[in-house]
Amino acid sequence: MTWVRQECMHMQEGRTGIGVTDLAWEYSLVGYKQSMNGPDLFTDANFKSSRSTLPPNTRSICPGGLMDWARNDRPGLSSSWCHHSRTKRVRNAADAPMMSGFPESTYFYIKTGTGENVVDVHEGRIEKGAHIIIWKQKVGEDADNQLWSFEDGFLKNKKSSLVLDIDGGDLKVEKKLQQYDRKATRAHNQRWGYRDGFIYSRADPRIVLDIKGGTEDEGTRVITYKRKAEDNANQQWSIEPVS
Structure with a gap:
């Protein structure tokens, strides 16, 4: 079983949820705090964590965020940090856009x-x-x-x-x-x-x-x-x- 990492940036909430292995970090305007593993890794009412199974070599894309993906190289569980319901799965991870803030295709x-x-x-x-x-x-x-x-x-x-x-x-x-x-x-x-x-x-x-x-x-x-x-x-x- 493999844990995978997923990020979701929400402009409207001004915070970022990051999950790495069995830990979660919640970012706010004043910093980070570590959350304990559990059914809901984030305690914020508008930012809940859930778990779902991802097929191998897929990423989840959150249409409500600037940057959101999870990748699983083997069958297993992923933590979904997004409360949006319209999460899209992409069969080929390479097809998932990676929005970073840096310009692409130029120096x-x-x-x-x-x-x-x-x-x-x-x-x-x-x-x-x-x-x-x-x-x-x-x-x-x-x-x-x-x-x-x-x-x-x-x-x-x-x-x-x-x-x-x-x-x-x-x-x-x-x-x-x-x-x-x-x-x-x-x-x-x-x-x-x-x-x-x-x-x-x-x-x-x-x-x-x-x-x-x-x-x-x-x-x-x-x-x-x-x-x-x-x-x-x-x-x-x-x-x-x-x-």
Whole structure:
């Protein structure tokens, strides 16, 4: 029996329900709280959890949310976090749209909240393990190490063709960001979403991209940190597509 993860973002409720294995997280404007496993993992009257069986290799799509899917590689149970009744199942998981907030089919800069600097691969290196910093925005071919594309949750650097990765694979705070080979499995530390100015781990949306120390000095590392409700200027990012 396999537990699968499903996300549903509800604009009208301003919260996100995330289920991972037998735990559930409820997001509100002030943060997260862990809910205990049970018939209804969420206690909110308008946000109930239910369980249903998913056929192999399917995703559930919630038409009432911005992003909602569950995938099961083997027969088993899935937790459905959505109270909407019009959940649609797609036989082929690849057919399910993945709405992340990032532009698709184009390269883009990831700019700091002030717009002074952008996310950059240190010294334009192309080898895996090169760390991620902020640097003054460049233009032309010299900017390739600052340009990113988005595909299936991965952020790929134009110059190296490697993806944004949390060093060591641990979803913890103060971990450095690096570029690394894209993983076919166990890619939880390489998949990202973007909403409300935060770039967050899709495996744990409490973990976001953060400028270490809150300084905008060129060369400052980009790390992971706990999402902050206040005093979060160093966790705010904007996306600037290039033509």
